[in-house]
Amino acid sequence: DGGITQSPKYLFRKEGQNVTLSCEQNLNHDAMYWYRQDPGQGLRLIYYSQIVNDFQKGDIAEGYSVSREKKESFPLTVTSAQKNPTAFYLCASSKGQGASSPLHFGNGTRLTVT
Amino acid sequence: AQKITQTQPGMFVQEKEAVTLDCTYDTSDPSYGLFWYKQPSSGEMIFLIYQGSYDQQNATEGRYSLNFQKARKSANLVISASQLGDSAMYFCAMREGGRGGSEKLVFGKGTKLTVNP
Numbered sequence: 001d002g003g004i005t006q007s008p009k010y011l012f013r014k015e016g017q018n019v020t021l022s023c024e025q026n027l028n029h030d031a032m033y034w035y036r037q038d039p040g041q042g043l044r045l046i047y048y049s050q051i052v053n054d055f056q057k058g059d060i061a062e063g064y065s066v067s068r069e070k071k072e073s074f075p076l077t078v079t080s081a082q083k084n085p086t087a088f089y090l091c092a093s094s095k096g097q098g099a100s101s102p103l104h105f106g107n108g109t110r111l112t113v114t
Numbered sequence: 115a116q117k118i119t120q121t122q123p124g125m126f127v128q129e130k131e132a133v134t135l136d137c138t139y140d141t142s143d144p145s146y147g148l149f150w151y152k153q154p155s156s157g158e159m160i161f162l163i164y165q166g167s168y169d170q171q172n173a174t175e176g177r178y179s180l181n182f183q184k185a186r187k188s189a190n191l192v193i194s195a196s197q198l199g200d201s202a203m204y205f206c207a208m209r210e211g212g213r214g215g216s217e218k219l220v221f222g223k224g225t226k227l228t229v230n231p
Binding site for chain 1 (some may be wrong): 118145146147151156157158159161164166167184201205209210211218219221222223224
């Protein structure tokens with residue numbers, strides 16, 4: 001079955017360390033996204049990519065970086081510059097960019113930085 | 115400006131009853147899509163239902179229906195015959211479609227639904 005795989009499910013890091021969250025999809029979707037969710041909040045867009053080797057900043061890109069070297073993969077690096085990195089991170093993909101294209105999500109990675 | 119507003123932080127419903135979750139939106143784009151997602155405590159986001167701005171009829175998917183009132187800019191989710199497994203967070207979201215589409219799916223802050231036995 002096609003889907004989006006995020007790993008690991010839980011991640012713990014010390015403050016000052018960079019950490020990379022994995023996101024892989026086998027849906028053959030062109031667009032991929034990273035969202036951040038804080039407790040009791042909706043989702044906020046970090047980065048998105050419409051095609052390979054291209055990506056754009058979302059609403060809260062500071063302290064994060066991404067790459068899109070393959071269509072299937074869109075890893076997110078949380079750098080030490082991100083002031084409040086502890087959060088739930090969701091990766092998503094969509095077939096197109098039209099208004100009717102829903103996003104399909106992975107199961108998320110819960111990052112805790114101490 | 116906030117584009118999606120969900121005014122109910124929490125809702126309670128008795129099992130087997132219907133419940134309506136409110137959502138209002140704001141956009142100047144004539145072409146847009148409205149989505150509802152369910153997020154159980156495990157965290158995954160599950161796509162439930164979609165309504166296009168030009169759709170003449172309200173969308174339905176099984177026990178889910180969308181009460182779309184375009185003039186009021188509201189897109190309320192109706193869940194009929196509630197089940198215990200419906201207890202979750204529910205998010206309303208919008209994607210604008212003008213000029214080839216939008217990169218963003220913008221979310222509301224969500225409503226926590228609790229179904230009581």
